[in-house]
Amino acid sequence: MHSGKRFGAFEFMMWTRRSIYALTILAAIPTVLYFCGWKFLAFPWQPIAIMGTAVAFIVGFKNNASYSRLWEARQIYGAIINDSRSFGYILRDALAGKNPGKVKEMFMRHYAWLTALRFQLREPRAWENMNTPQFDEYARKYEIPERTSKLDDELKNYLSETELQYILSKKNRATQLMASQSKILSEAYTTGEINDFQWTQINQQLVKFTDNQGKAERIKNFPYPRNFSSITTYLLLLFIVFVPFGLLKEFDKLGEGTFFEGITLWFNIPFSLLVTWCFHTLDNVGEASVNPFEGSANDVPITQISRTIEIDMRDMLDEADLPPAITPKNNIVL
Numbered sequence: 083m084h085s086g087k088r089f090g091a092f093e094f095m096m097w098t099r100r101s102i103y104a105l106t107i108l109a110a111i112p113t114v115l116y117f118c119g120w121k122f123l124a125f126p127w128q129p130i131a132i133m134g135t136a137v138a139f140i141v142g143f144k145n146n147a148s149y150s151r152l153w154e155a156r157q158i159y160g161a162i163i164n165d166s167r168s169f170g171y172i173l174r175d176a177l178a179g180k181n182p183g184k185v186k187e188m189f190m191r192h193y194a195w196l197t198a199l200r201f202q203l204r205e206p207r208a209w210e211n212m213n214t215p216q217f218d219e220y221a222r223k224y225e226i227p228e229r230t231s232k233l234d235d236e237l238k239n240y241l242s243e244t245e246l247q248y249i250l251s252k253k254n255r256a257t258q259l260m261a262s263q264s265k266i267l268s269e270a271y272t273t274g275e276i277n278d279f280q281w282t283q284i285n286q287q288l289v290k291f292t293d294n295q296g297k298a299e300r301i302k303n304f305p306y307p308r309n310f311s312s313i314t315t316y317l318l319l320l321f322i323v324f325v326p327f328g329l330l331k332e333f334d335k336l337g338e339g340t341f342f343e344g345i346t347l348w349f350n351i352p353f354s355l356l357v358t359w360c361f362h363t364l365d366n367v368g369e370a371s372v373n374p375f376e377g378s379a380n381d382v383p384i385t386q387i388s389r390t391i392e393i394d395m396r397d398m399l400d401e402a403d404l405p406p407a408i409t410p411k412n413n414i415v416l
Contacts, residue, residue, distance in 0.1 A: 083383040086413035097220055101362050109326040109354035116330045117347060123327055130328035137321045140314050141364050148372040151301055155374035155382045158297045163391055169287040170395040176280040189395055191263055194240035196388040198255040199295055203375040203384060204228035209305040210376040211369050217378055224414035226377040227385045256295055264288055306372045318365055326354040379414045386415050
């Protein structure tokens with residue numbers, strides 16, 4: 083997540099510079115050929131403008147869908163924050179006087195669940211963008227904690243060695259941690275440490291965690307539909323290629339009868355670049371938001387949120403040695 087006021091203009095230029103180089107070449111080739119006498123390269127601008135309208139609609143649709151996925155992901159983690167706090171004080175008040183050790187154990191297992199979940203959500207998928215040069219280069223400005231540390235080392239801080247090895251042997255570690263919470267809760271109910279009402283309250287919180295985990299996994303494992311993504315890419319590419327051809331004659335006529343006759347043709351290069359850069363960058367902005375857990379600069383800050391929850395819950399137990407909050411690096415926090 084970008085925590086600054088805005089992305090700087092220079093940042094945007096550097097982020098899209100590869101596109102700028104390619105778009106400049108695409109604009110320069112027909113302009114030079116037209117100047118050399120290939121006048122037949124000048125296409126009518128009207129059909130290209132119609133194509134541009136279609137591209138604007140489909141790119142806008144894609145960006146709306148991308149934002150919806152991003153916002154839903156943030157809502158999911160917002161619910162996890164609220165439910166974790168509720169889980170913390172309900173569990174503390176139900177068991178603190180009877181078995182404070184079990185309270186501490188379940189709190190630690192919840193931190194482990196948050197850790198396992200964020201590691202699972204950061205696992206790469208084939209359709210994500212972090213393996214492209216544009217996104218990979220920008221990622222050097224900040225840290226992706228799940229890429230710089232190992233899940234084993236993180237879970238050691240919360241689980242016993244026996245439970246750690248058991249959890250690591252499972253495929254979906256987060257699910258198994260929540261299953262362990264349910265098992266411990268059932269044992270507390272069976273031994274009479276909690277009553278029917280308390281068991282129901284705490285169990286409802288576990289169900290909510292499982293529900294939110296499933297929602298996050300749905301976004302992670304189901305990409306923006308490939309048919310919509312593909313047609314957007316193809317139409318955008320066609321539009322970008324044809325724009326310089328459609329403006330050739332217009333810029334050539336612009337200087338007729340003036341001192342600039344023959345010169346205004348070269349305005350085709352910067353103006354075509356400007357138009358195509360706008361469309362291409364809008365598409366890139368959508369791509370930067372469509373996968374909200376991949377590790378891009380626009381991701382939901384699930385690592386920071388998990389740390390915030392841990393701090394809040396440790397504070398409920400009056401622990402003095404709280405972990406530090408995660409702060410932005412170069413205005414980016416994950």
